Structures are given as C-alpha cells and as structure tokens.
Amino acid sequence: GQQLNQSPQSMFIQEGEDVSMNCTSSSIFNTWLWYKQDPGEGPVLLIALYKAGELTSNGRLTAQFGITRKDSFLNISASIPSDVGIYFCAGRPYTASKLTFGTGTRLQVTL
Amino acid sequence: NAGVTQTPKFQVLKTGQSMTLQCAQDMNHEYMSWYRQDPGMGLRLIHYSVGAGITDQGEVPNGYNVSRSTTEDFPLRLLSAAPSQTSVYFCASSYGAGELFFGEGSRLTVL
Numbered sequence: 632g633q634q635l636n637q638s639p640q641s642m643f644i645q646e647g648e649d650v651s652m653n654c655t656s657s658s659i660f661n662t663w664l665w666y667k668q669d670p671g672e673g674p675v676l677l678i679a680l681y682k683a684g685e686l687t688s689n690g691r692l693t694a695q696f697g698i699t700r701k702d703s704f705l706n707i708s709a710s711i712p713s714d715v716g717i718y719f720c721a722g723r724p725y726t727a728s729k730l731t732f733g734t735g736t737r738l739q740v741t742l
Numbered sequence: 743n744a745g746v747t748q749t750p751k752f753q754v755l756k757t758g759q760s761m762t763l764q765c766a767q768d769m770n771h772e773y774m775s776w777y778r779q780d781p782g783m784g785l786r787l788i789h790y791s792v793g794a795g796i797t798d799q800g801e802v803p804n805g806y807n808v809s810r811s812t813t814e815d816f817p818l819r820l821l822s823a824a825p826s827q828t829s830v831y832f833c834a835s836s837y838g839a840g841e842l843f844f845g846e847g848s849r850l851t852v853l
Contacts, residue, residue: 637784664841673746673832673844674785719784721842729800730842732777734784 637720637733645741650707652736654720662723663703664730665694669716677718678705710740744768748833748845755823755852763818763848765833771843773836774816778802778829779847785832791816823852 637654644650654663662681666674678687680696680703687694691708703720720733749764767774775790787800791810805827807819816835820827830849834842
C-alpha cells in the first residue's frame with residue numbers, strides 16, 4: 632500500500648514558539664491536505680495544496696507542496712494553547728483516487 | 743448546515759453481535775467513505791463510494807459491509823463484531839476524492 636511518513640510523531644512546545652512538521656511519500660502525489668483533530672472530534676481541513684511548489688497560508692498556518700511532489704510541510708507560527716491537537720497530512724497520488732493519511736503529529740503547547 | 747452526521751456517537755457490543763453505524767451528509771457529495779482510527783495508526787480507509795449504487799474496498803475492509811442506496815446515506819455494517827474492531831470510526835464525504843469533510847466520529851468498544 633501507499634507509504635506516507637509524517638514527522639515528528641509528537642511535539643511539546645512553549646506558547647509563542649513556531650512549529651514545523653512534514654510528510655513524505657514513497658510516490659508522487661497530486662494533492663496534499665492538512666487536517667487538525669481536536670480531542671473527541673473529527674479532523675477539520677486546514678489547508679489544501681494542488682500544485683508542486685504551492686505555498687498557502689491560513690492565518691498563522693502555512694503549508695507547502697514540495698517541488699519533488701513527494702513531500703509537504705506545515706508551519707505554525709507563534710503557537711497558542713488552542714493549537715493543541717493532532718495534525719494529519721493526507722495525500723492523493725496520481726495513480727489512485729483515494730486519500731492516504733499520515734499517522735499524525737500530536738502537538739502540546741505549554742504556557 | 744449539518745454537514746456529515748454520524749450515529750451513534752458511542753456503542754458497546756459483545757463479541758459476535760452485529761450493528762450498523764449510520765452516516766448522512768446534506769452537502770450533495772458524491773464521494774463518501776469510512777475510516778477507522780486507532781492509536782499510532784492514523785486514519786485507515788475501510789470502504790468508500792463514488793456515488794449511489796457504487797461501493798469499493800479500502801485498505802482494511804474485512805469484517806465490514808457497506809451499501810449506498812442514496813446520495814445522502816452510507817451505513818457501515820459490522821456483521822459479527824470482534825474485539826479487534828474496537829476503534830473510533832469516521833465517516834467523510836467530498837465532491838471528489840480530495841477535500842474530505844468528516845463527521846464527529848463513532849466510538850465503538852467490542853467486549
């Protein structure tokens with residue numbers, strides 16, 4: 632099956648710090664999506680990317696579609712307590728219609 | 743705007759029992775899917791449907807059945823529940839196989 636590696640698995644940061652996480656795939660993707668999941672809730676879409684090299688922002692969040700089409704990055708600037716949750720990347724390769732999800736990055740923010 | 747609605751939110755079953763997890767969306771989405779979420783495993787695709795009358799298997803289909811008689815509904819059936827099916831189940835829908843919108847999840851425990 633499709634391999635999609637997400638790192639880091641978890642992060643403990645202080646409020647105000649910037650955060651970076653990434654996903655890499657074993658094959659080329661034509662879509663990258665980033666989701667956030669709050670405890671007890673379903674994942675919510677943060678950013679969608681459709682072109683290699685694309686850089687998209689949503690408030691303090693910025694995501695990029697890697698030039699190689701095999702990776703994507705999510706950055707969060709000036710973290711706040713409500714950023715706590717699990718962040719998932721998801722991608723769709725050219726050869727399939729279904730999304731594949733990463734295993735998630737669990738973010739904890741301390742005051 | 744309800745979005746994707748899942749019922750029940752919580753369920754406890756005994757091994758061998760059967761049940762149906764309900765999923766309904768009011769966004770006229772063609773694509774619907776079921777995922778299960780287990781610790782450290784991310785979101786794994788169980789079954790999906792690209793339209794009424796069309797279903798297909800995902801990554802982990804064994805032990806589950808689905809049907810799609812209408813655009814709005816996509817129930818997931820467990821014919822004979824096993825402890826390995828203890829998980830959180832998410833239904834998701836989209837216009838295509840891209841930006842998925844998730845329900846709040848159904849938490850199933852099989853004893």
